[in-house]
Amino acid sequence: MTIVQHPFEIAAPPLFLDLNKITGRRLYLKLEGHNAAGSIKLRTASALVRHAEQTGRLRPGATIIESSSGNLGVALGVIAASCGYRFICVTDVRCNHSTLNLLHALGAEVVMIDTPHPVHGFLQARLDYVRSRCAADPNLTWLNQYESQANRLAHYEGTAPAIAQAVPNLDVLFVGVGTGGTAMGCAQYFREHHPRVRVVAVDTAGSVTFGDQPRTRYLPGLGSGVKPPLVDPTVFDDVVIVPERESVRCCRQLAGGGLLAGGSTGTVVSGALRWLADRGDMVAAAISPDLADRYADTVYDDTWVEQHLAKQDLPDLPDLQFAGVALPEKVS
The missing domain is CATH 3.40.50.1100 (Rossmann fold)
Known part of the structure; x- marks a missing residue:
């Protein structure tokens, strides 16, 4: 029996979901929503x-x-x-x-x-x-999460080694970028300890982090209107930009397969599947920052999606190919 002294010490052991049955890809999703605060x-x-x-x-x-x-x-x-x-x-x-x-x-x-x-x-x-x-x-x-190296080190010392241990044959890791702490910590760890593993940053359209033009964004979490001081774009092997409505579409498709994921997870998984689409059979992992409970009135609400995202002036992308998972009709 494990007994902890403080609620913030409540955390599940490293937990990965194999998305192959939902997406048809060998994509292992590290679930970070099972702790006392509900997120990474x-x-x-x-x-x-x-x-x-x-x-x-x-x-x-x-x-x-x-x-x-x-x-x-x-x-x-x-x-x-x-x-x-x-x-x-x-x-x-x-x-x-x-x-x-x-x-x-x-x-x-x-x-x-x-x-x-x-x-x-x-x-x-x-x-x-x-x-x-x-x-x-x-x-x-x-505390200044935007500039503190403690932000980066938390994931260099904890998140990244856990992924490397759980998926020893990993080819590519996908990480969403907000403040940059998680992404930078993981990218620097794999570059130093497992250099054959590629690390791909996933950002949201309208974020300035990787040079995209600033636009109004509605989903909290990933992306930034200010260049994140922690982020060094040169440490990533590639970058994928995902429009917010595609994040919602992916969340709904994952839900169709039984996974209730948060908005940032939809962004990361969508970016991962698009990047993997024409690259053959690779072993991939992605980080899911949180689950769906805080998005019930946004990502999973048809009225909210219609009001905020349906009219975004962003390029349409081809539908992702999910393994037998249908897209709910009301999501534009």
Whole structure:
């Protein structure tokens, strides 16, 4: 029997789903949604807090402030509530309602940014708010997931080695890019320890991370309106850009095969299948950041999809070929 002392220590052992029966591809999906915070961001949050504690920046009873589109906020909320810290989560209007409810339940102060920066969107507006709040109150501790090397190291030391051990014959790994911590940690680990494995970054259309033109994005998680300081594009073997409506389409198709996946998972799996389509039989893995529970009123809501994504001025892509999984008719 395993007994832990804090809720944020609750985590399932490394868990991979073979998507072959759903997609017809040897694609192993590392499921990160089975922990106390419901996403891979618990790894990041734990590393950020531990580093701040070890360096003396975070002391008992302190107040943490961080910008988040959702999942990191929940993860920090879980840790803060467990450890006696106050937590201020700076998010924006794209944050899912279910995520906001969880943040409030955890006792976090939630600051909602409703006006984007005129050039760099909501992320820049959130960062500007955090900086102004910290300037006004020096007692706040900003963990800064966007620049902290603890973000990258969490996945260099934990996520990537677990994948290498579980899939020793791996040919290619697909990783979504948000702040860049997960992607950079994995790419640098495989480059140093298993250089034959290719690492492909998956980004969302409208994100500026890899030079795409900035456009309005509606799904939180992947992508950025500001160049992520942690990201070095040269460490990746390739990049795939996925429109948001294709992320939704892929989520719905995965659901048709019994997997209820989050929006970022739909983006990564869609990108992986398109990249693999004309490259023969390869052993592939991808990281699923979270599951579907926080997307019930967005990705899996036909009205929301019609209102937000149906009229996006983005190129249509051919339907992905899934193994016997039909696409629900109402998804455009």
